[in-house]
Amino acid sequence: MVAKAIGPIRRKFAPWNDPAARPFIEFRNVTKRFGDFTAVDHLSLGIYEREFFALLGPSGCGKTTLMRMVAGFEEPTEGSVFLDGQDLVGVPPYRRPTNMMFQSYALFPHMTVEANIAFGLKQDRMAKGEIDARVEEMLNLVKLTPFAKRKPHQLSGGQRQRVALARSLAKKPKVLLLDEPLGALDKKLREETQFELTDLQQQLGLTFVIVTHDQEEAMTVADRIAVMDRGRIVQVATPAEIYEQPNSRYVADFIGDINMIEGRVVSTGGGLLRLDAVGTGTSLEVYQDLAIEAGDTAWFAIRPEKVAISLDRPPSGEINAVEGEVWDIGYLGDVSIYHVRLPTGVTVKSTVTNRTRLVERPIGWDDKVWLSWTRDSGVVLTK
């Protein structure tokens, strides 16, 4: 039976902060080259048991290669990959305790849904009764019991995706690898499935590794996200940390929408960072400790929803407030995005939730407005 005894949803699951915890999957200084192209570049990473881990990055960043090295479809050029303490290098895919859900689903077109799910179990020479029981369990899990006798082409995209999921879970692998699993689904179905995936992962208590280029998907499903760029990991952190405390402009820019203002450091220390915005000289203050010195160039980054917009000068005065002109308004229904152009030519976006049913908004095109924010809403980035 599916482990219902796992208990309530873990609120505090953070083995990566536990110095005693050992990673379940570990990449040790792994490099993978295809000809003269380096897909993965001296990368080290630990993924913990029962973690839902997301590899996120643009196409060609090496995330799929990294996952395929766990599955065994690629071997590292240098370095090694460990799973549960065992070195995986040289172990063929069919001997690895991992299963993968393919981007294309890769369902066997000549087999029924049942036979597809049973495929992996048959390879293990499991007894027929046991196979049948497991297949039924899996069909129940993905709610496809009435479709057991159909062939893949007689199913909808969403149903096929479920068959692929059931097939990859049937062997109860130590690690489930998901390669862009929801890419082919439409938006609504994708969102539903994302929540189902997290439920399933908690229910089964397995380690899931997902590869995706969709940051929203990664944020929704994952315990931790690794943001990758050109074969390297730029940041590994929880979705909230990645969003609120990106460690670089690359991560800040890749995840969500962000405003970036170049500045020169005025003073540091005591948990408060002061900058002057280049061009306008506006004073920026952030509660942050950073190894940086006065005179250094840094970037002040702030998410649009943390920027307040007003027609009048905010009472906070000179600090963390800039004046500009409304350049464009994007009305999205739930929110409106104001594009405000500063005198320096930089555009800063401010997202405002539309709380009332006013059709006419008080702020319109070409209005002179003030943008302001608090000291704990932005972040200063050095790279």
Place this chain on the structure above:
Amino acid sequence: MTIATGQPVPPRKPRVGRALVTLIPYLWLLVFFLAPFIIVAKMSLSTAAVAVPPYTPVFDFAEGFVGVVDGIRQFTFDNYIWLTEDALYTRAYLSSVWIALISTILTLLVAYPIAYGMARAPRAWQPALVMLVILPFWTSFLIRVYAWTGILKREGLLNQFLLWTGLIDQPLTILNTNLAVYIGIVYSYLPFMILPLYAALERQDESLLEAASDLGSTPFKAFWQVTFPLSLPGVIAGCFLVFIPVTGEFVIPDLLGGSDTLMIGRTLWSEFFNNRDWPLASAVAVILLFILVVPIVIFQNRAEKEERSLGKKPA
């Protein structure tokens, strides 16, 4: 105007152009298949005669309707009865089907690894490899088969080579045996088997094999569980393309086979040219056609049904 008045647009008349396009293949079949078949069938119901052409009746169209009816009155099933009475013909049919069956299987065994290798070769090479498979067609079939006599005869290349390697100390008799016929057939019909197999294997999704491997299937098992079943349409197409013409094959058994190599193509030839019994030869041909067509039609029907049950999503 229909649009101005808001009336629904009336259904268009069936387009003449489309009808013409579908007509062409039917016309082609009518002229090049049905008409010759009717002539042969009619001939098979005639009686051999020392005349030009060497059979009666010959429709006398000058006498109009009466002449045709008179001709039909003279039709006889004697030739067909004769075919069942003389065991030679039954044996020739059975032997042809048997030889065709064996050589189809042999061709499949030789062609499959080649097609598989081609499908797995680097993409850039594949057009060249396909070209190489087709290349033998640039030389006359007759000459290529004849060339095999030079290879297979007692003092031929094959025996010389085998003697040189020391594998044998007496030259083997290969030419004018059934073995030579099999070699000739496999050689000649290989491209007809390779091409459909290649087409089936080439479009297979490689991620299916990865999935099989991921689920614990060794490469050997994955081949039999995934690659081979998915290539079955190619296997069947290739087998038909080889089996059908080989059953009626004449040139290969005549040039490479022995006097005891019994094939219906040879029987047909000797009836037609040696005995000048055109009606009997025609009857042989008609029966051959039915032997081949009936199982194929049954098979096609089944395949179509299967396709229909699979092809459409249930509403």
